[in-house]
Amino acid sequence: xxxxxxxxxxxGAGALAGVALLPGLDTFARTIQDDYPVAIIGTGRQGxxxxxxxxxLGARIVALCDNDAPRLRSGGRRVxxxxxxxxxxxxxxxxxxxxxxxxxxxxxQHRALVDACIAAGKHIYCEAxxxxxxxxxxxxxxxxxxxxxxxxxxxxxxxNPVYSLARSFYRTEAFLKLVSMRAQNSRKDxxxxxxxxxxxxxxxxxxxxxxxxxxxxxxxxxxxxxxxxWFSGKYPVRIHGNGAVRVxxxxxxxxxxxxxxxxxxxxxxxxxxxxxxxxxxxxxxxLHGVNSAFKLAWSHGWMFKxxxxxxxxxxxxxxxxxxxxxxxITLIADATQLASQNKLKDGVGLPHDxxxxxxxxxxxxxxxxxxxxxxxxxxxxxxxxxxxxxxxVVEGGTxxxxxxxxxxx
Amino acid sequence: xFERGALAAMGTRFExxxxxxxxxxxxxxxxxxxEEISLCHQRWSPFSPSSMLxxxxxxxxEGVAVDGLTMELLSQCQRWHGDTAGAFDPxxxxxxxxxxxxxxxxxxxxxxxxxxxxxxxxxLANVEINVAKNSIRLLQPDLQLDLGAVAKxxxxxxxxxxxxxxxxxxxxxxGGNSSISTIGQPPxxxxxxxxxxxxxxxxxxxxxxxxxxxxxxxxxxxxxxxxLTGEWIDAESEGYWVRSKSAAEADVWSTALTVNSGSxxxxxxxxxxxxxxxxxxxxxxxxxxxxxxxxSVVKSDHWSFLPTESEDKI
Numbered sequence: 001x002x003x004x005x006x007x008x009x010x011x012g013a014g015a016l017a018g019v020a021l022l023p024g025l026d027t028f029a030r031t032i033q034d035d036y037p038v039a040i041i042g043t044g045r046q047g048x049x050x051x052x053x054x055x056x057l058g059a060r061i062v063a064l065c066d067n068d069a070p071r072l073r074s075g076g077r078r079v080x081x082x083x084x085x086x087x088x089x090x091x092x093x094x095x096x097x098x099x100x101x102x103x104x105x106x107x108x109q110h111r112a113l114v115d116a117c118i119a120a121g122k123h124i125y126c127e128a129x130x131x132x133x134x135x136x137x138x139x140x141x142x143x144x145x146x147x148x149x150x151x152x153x154x155x156x157x158x159x160n161p162v163y164s165l166a167r168s169f170y171r172t173e174a175f176l177k178l179v180s181m182r183a184q185n186s187r188k189d190x191x192x193x194x195x196x197x198x199x200x201x202x203x204x205x206x207x208x209x210x211x212x213x214x215x216x217x218x219x220x221x222x223x224x225x226x227x228x229x230w231f232s233g234k235y236p237v238r239i240h241g242n243g244a245v246r247v248x249x250x251x252x253x254x255x256x257x258x259x260x261x262x263x264x265x266x267x268x269x270x271x272x273x274x275x276x277x278x279x280x281x282x283x284x285x286x287l288h289g290v291n292s293a294f295k296l297a298w299s300h301g302w303m304f305k306x307x308x309x310x311x312x313x314x315x316x317x318x319x320x321x322x323x324x325x326x327x328x329i330t331l332i333a334d335a336t337q338l339a340s341q342n343k344l345k346d347g348v349g350l351p352h353d354x355x356x357x358x359x360x361x362x363x364x365x366x367x368x369x370x371x372x373x374x375x376x377x378x379x380x381x382x383x384x385x386x387x388x389x390x391x392x393v394v395e396g397g398t399x400x401x402x403x404x405x406x407x408x409x
Numbered sequence: 410x411f412e413r414g415a416l417a418a419m420g421t422r423f424e425x426x427x428x429x430x431x432x433x434x435x436x437x438x439x440x441x442x443x444e445e446i447s448l449c450h451q452r453w454s455p456f457s458p459s460s461m462l463x464x465x466x467x468x469x470x471e472g473v474a475v476d477g478l479t480m481e482l483l484s485q486c487q488r489w490h491g492d493t494a495g496a497f498d499p500x501x502x503x504x505x506x507x508x509x510x511x512x513x514x515x516x517x518x519x520x521x522x523x524x525x526x527x528x529x530x531x532x533l534a535n536v537e538i539n540v541a542k543n544s545i546r547l548l549q550p551d552l553q554l555d556l557g558a559v560a561k562x563x564x565x566x567x568x569x570x571x572x573x574x575x576x577x578x579x580x581x582x583x584g585g586n587s588s589i590s591t592i593g594q595p596p597x598x599x600x601x602x603x604x605x606x607x608x609x610x611x612x613x614x615x616x617x618x619x620x621x622x623x624x625x626x627x628x629x630x631x632x633x634x635x636x637l638t639g640e641w642i643d644a645e646s647e648g649y650w651v652r653s654k655s656a657a658e659a660d661v662w663s664t665a666l667t668v669n670s671g672s673x674x675x676x677x678x679x680x681x682x683x684x685x686x687x688x689x690x691x692x693x694x695x696x697x698x699x700x701x702x703x704x705s706v707v708k709s710d711h712w713s714f715l716p717t718e719s720e721d722k723i
Contacts (some may be wrong), residue, residue, distance in 0.1 A: 045444065052476035055543045070574040078477035093631075192437035196576030201434065252432050299459065351459055
C-alpha cells in the first residue's frame with residue numbers, strides 16, 4: 001500500500017481517536033435482539049462452539065441438525081430447548097420461524113445446504129472455507145448474490161476487535177509500509193475424529209480424504225490468509241507450496257506439515273507454515289512494516305515499534321509485554337479507559353473468543369438488514385486462495401492466480 | 410497397548426489413558442476428550458481472566474448470558490448445595506482468593522482483602538440462575554463464584570462421555586490425581602485399582618468415578634472453607650474419598666464430607682444411596698510435614714500407567 005503524507009494526517013487522526021472511542025469490550029454486542037430464532041446444521045466441535053456463543057448473545061436456538069447421532073445428542077445436551085433433526089431439508093420444512101441458519105458441516109457439504117437454506121428464505125452463516133472445489137465456491141457465491149438475505153462467510157478476522165484496531169494502525173504512519181508477512185498454525189493433533197465404527201470414522205475423517213479435503217492450507221490457511229487480504233486489500237498472484245506427512249504416518253495422503261510462499265503483485269510475500277506435529281507458537285500472523293510490526297494471535301495482538309519510529313502519544317497508556325529482545329505494545333481497544341482504571345495487565349486480551357464477534361456481527365446484519373463485514377465475495381476469494389494453496393502443496397510446485405480466477409462469475 | 414494424552418488446564422494436569430481399540434481411534438478419542446476439558450477450562454477456570462466464570466465475577470450485579478453447559482453446571486450446583494445442606498457452595502470465590510490471589514481471575518486482588526464473611530453473603534441464594542434466559546446474576550456485588558470443588562469432575566465426566574461415544578472400551582481419566590473416572594477395566598485386569606493417598610488401601614473402579622478431598626492442599630496451606638461460617642477448615646481435619654457414577658458428584662460429596670469433618674457443628678445431610686465413601690487415613694509426611702490428597706494408580710504386570718505428580722490448584 002502506498003500512502004502519501006496527506007493520507008497519514010487524515011488516517012492518523014482517525015486511528016488515534018479510534019483507540020479512545022472503540023466501544024467497551026465487556027458490553028460489546030449487547031444490542032442483539034433477545035430470542036432471535038436461529039438453527040444450526042452440524043453439531044460437531046464447530047457447531048457446538050457456535051451454539052455456545054449464540055447462547056451468550058441471547059439468541060434462541062430453535063433447532064439443531066446433524067446426521068451423526070452422537071454429535072446430535074451432544075449438541076442437544078448443550079441446547080436443551082432445541083428440537084433435533086437428522087435431516088436438514090426436514091428441519092427447514094418444519095421450522096418456519098427460524099430466521100437464520102449456521103452451516104457448520106464438513107466443507108464439501110456446504111453447497112447443497114446453502115442452496116436449501118436460500119430456497120427456504122433464511123439468512124446464512126457459512127463456515128469457511130466455503131467449499132472444497134472452485135466450482136462449488138463459485139456456485140455458493142452466485143447463489144448468495146442472488147438472495148435477498150444476509151450471507152456471511154465464517155472468516156473471523158474482519159469481526160475481531162483486536163484485528164480491527166491493528167488494521168486502523170496499518171493505515172497510518174505507525175506502520176507506514178508493508179515489508180513482509182508471516183503466519184503459522186501449529187497444533188499437535190492427529191486431525192482424526194473420535195468414532196465408534198469404521199463407517200463413522202470414514203465419514204467424520206473427511207479432512208483426511210483427498211476427494212473432500214482442502215488440507216491445512218484450505219481448512220486453516222483460508223482463515224489466516226484473509227487477514228492479509230483484508231489488511232492489504234490484495235490477493236496473491238502466485239503460490240509456491242510443499243508438504244509431507246511428517247508425523248501421522250497412518251496411511252493418510254493429506255500432508256500434516258506444509259510450507260507456503262504466497263506472492264503478491266509488488267513483490268510482497270507471505271510465508272506460511274502449518275503443522276499437526278508440534279504445537280509451539282500456536283496460531284498467529286505477523287505483518288512487518290517500516291515503522292512497526294504487528295503480531296496478531298486472535299485473542300491477543302501486539303505492536304512492536306522500530307526504534308526510529310516517531311512517538312505518537314498514545315503509547316503512554318499502553319501495556320507492554322517482553323518477548324526476548326523485543327517489547328510488544330498490547331493492542332487492545334479501550335486502552336485509554338482501561339489504563340485510567342488501572343485494569344491494563346500483562347496478557348490482556350479479548351474477553352470472548354473470536355467466534356463471538358463473528359456471530360454477533362452476523363446477527364446484527366440479519367436484524368438490521370446491513371451488509372455483513374465478511375460477505376460471499378470475501379469468502380469466495382479466500383476460499384479460492386486456500387484451494388490454490390492446497391493444490392500447490394499437493395503438486396509440490398507453483399500455482400498462478402490470475403485476476404480472472406478471483407471473479408465470482 | 411495404551412494410548413495416552415495430557416493437558417494442562419484449570420491450574421492442574423489432566424491425563425487420559427485408553428486401550429482396547431486401534432491406536433488411531435484411541436488417539437482421536439483422547440484428543441477430542443482433552444478438547445472438551447480445554448473448553449471447560451475456558452469456561453470455568455478462576456485463573457483465567459477471560460473465562461466465563463471470571464466474566465460473571467466481574468459483572469457487578471449485571472446479568473450475564475452463559476452457554477448451555479455453564480447453565481447445566483450451575484443448575485446442578487444449586488441442587489447439590491441444597492442436598493449437602495450448604496456444605497458444598499461455589500459462592501466462596503472472594504474468600505478463596507485471599508489465600509490464592511490468582512483465583513480472582515486478575516492480579517489486582519487487593520479488593521478482596523476485606524471480603525465479607527457474613528454467612529448471609531455466601532450461598533447460592535445470592536445467585537440468580539435464570540434457566541429460561543440462560544442468564545446468571547450475582548445479587549451481591551462483591552460475591553465471587555469459584556467452581557473449584559466441582560469443575561474438574563464435571564469436565565472429567567464430559568470427557569468420559571466423549572470416549573464412550575467413540576466406543577472406547579477401556580480408559581482412565583484423572584484431573585490432578587484427585588478427580589478420576591474410568592471406563593471398563595484395563596486389559597488383563599478386572600478393574601482399575603487406585604491406591605489412596607499415603608495408605609495401603611486400594612479401591613477398585615470399573616465404570617465408576619472417584620474423588621478425594623482433604624483440607625490441606627499444596628498451595629498455601631488450608632484450601633477448603635466451611636461455606637456456612639466462612640472459616641477455613643483446619644488442616645488436621647479428616648479428608649474423604651467418594652466413589653460414584655459421576656466424577657462431579659464424587660467431587661461435590663467428598664468436599665461436603667471434608668467440610669463437615671472440619672466443622673465445629675455437625676452439618677446434617679444424607680449421602681446418596683448410590684455412592685460409597687470413607688475417610689482418608691493419611692499419615693503426615695516426615696519430609697514435608699504436609700499431607701497430600703493425591704491418589705496413585707496401582708501398577709500391574711499388564712500396564713504401567715502412573716499419574717505424574719502435579720500441582721492441584723483448583
